[in-house]
Amino acid sequence: MAERPKAGPCSRLIVTRTGALTPEKARERKLPVMLMQGGIHAGEIDGKDAGFLALREVLNNEAAAGALKSFVLVFVPVFNVDGHERFGHWNRPNQVGPQEMGWRATARNFNLNRDYTKADTPEMQAMLRLLNAWDPVLYVDLHVTDGAEFQHDVSNTLEPVYAGDSQLHPAGRALVKELNAKIAAQGSIAVGFLPQFCSGRRSGLGIRCGGRRCRVSRRATGICTTVFALLVETHSWKDYATRVRVTHNVIVALTEMMAAEGAQWRTAQHEADVRATQLGGQDVRWTTRMVRMSGPLTSRVMPTRASCRPFRATWSLATTTSNRRCGTCRSRMWLFRRPRLQPPPAAISFRPRKRRGWLKS
Ligand SMILES: [Zn+2]
Secondary structure, three states, X not given: OEEEOOOEEEOOEEEOOOOOOOHHHHHHOOOOEEEEEEOOOOOOOHHHHHHHHHHHHHHOOOOOOOHHHOOEEEEEOOOOHHHHHOOEOOOXXXXXXXXXXXXXXXXXXXXXXXXXXXXXXXXXXXXXXXXXXXXXXXXXXXXXXXXXXXXXXXXXXXXXXXXXXXXXXXXXXXXXXXHHHHHHOOOOOEEOOOOEEEEOOEEEEEEEOOOOOOOOHHHHHHOOOOOEEEEEEEOOOOOHHHHHHHHHHHHHHHHHHHHHHHHHHHHHHHHHHHHHHOOOOOOOOOOOEXXXXXXXXXOOEEEEOOOOOOOOOOOOXXXXXXXXXXXXXXXXXXXXXXXXXXXXXXXXXXXXXXXXXXXXX
């Protein structure tokens, strides 16, 4: 799909039992497509190994038997080929294995997962062409998290769920719920949000379920288009074998779900595409912002070893600590509240606050 001068080609593999090995044939036969990529951050390479492992099993009918008869799977095992070839022991020192791994950025130091909107790199231009050609129902981006130690194995976050076409939100939420239930049934802790501290490394301020701007895969495709875009983040403190097994389980579960529900997702997204063409001339909600949590706590409980410090409120707070303590490290448990999103005020100021004085003078 793209040629890098130093590292060689960036390749994609088309996997299906439908015989539709081109985008034209898939479109002609109205087949849903799932596009899955590993190694956009090449040090987080679980997706490449797990992808090949899962596809071998699916093709041998050892997992998700018969699923490939009803949809087309496009797999890009390594998106950041340059980074993948820059191999070393300490490229991700806070990640438990593999012993050596690739590098986050490309040879020209571009982070591909910040390039979806500006498309500076030949890799991203090729990926956008691939996305346009295949028009997938589900776009899966396989990563490993950084940061503090939590107990979950994997976080699966999807758009459109918080933003984008609101009529797609129920189906998006149901997708994540079903996926996480399937992963939990195999002994993993799977969460439907990406836990990050409100303030850098200061765990005492709580954890937010934040949105990211449209430069990253999930939001660029899930909000700016009607594709279901899933960010899969295994947890860097789990060992490599565990992470690859969990990523494999996610891929097999998604393969089963694509076979069962891909066609109806495709129909719903095409209806959303029609709605999008009718937006011209209307006032539309431009963005959303996080608001402080209210209402009763949900049942989500997540222990972390990061902090026993007391809870302090922040405006984007998504969590609080409880008196329950983790059985192994005795740190407090985090209790999560569901994030609630509110439309922005009618007038949006684009002026950065610290520059307002300049405009006055
Ligand atoms: Zn990543």
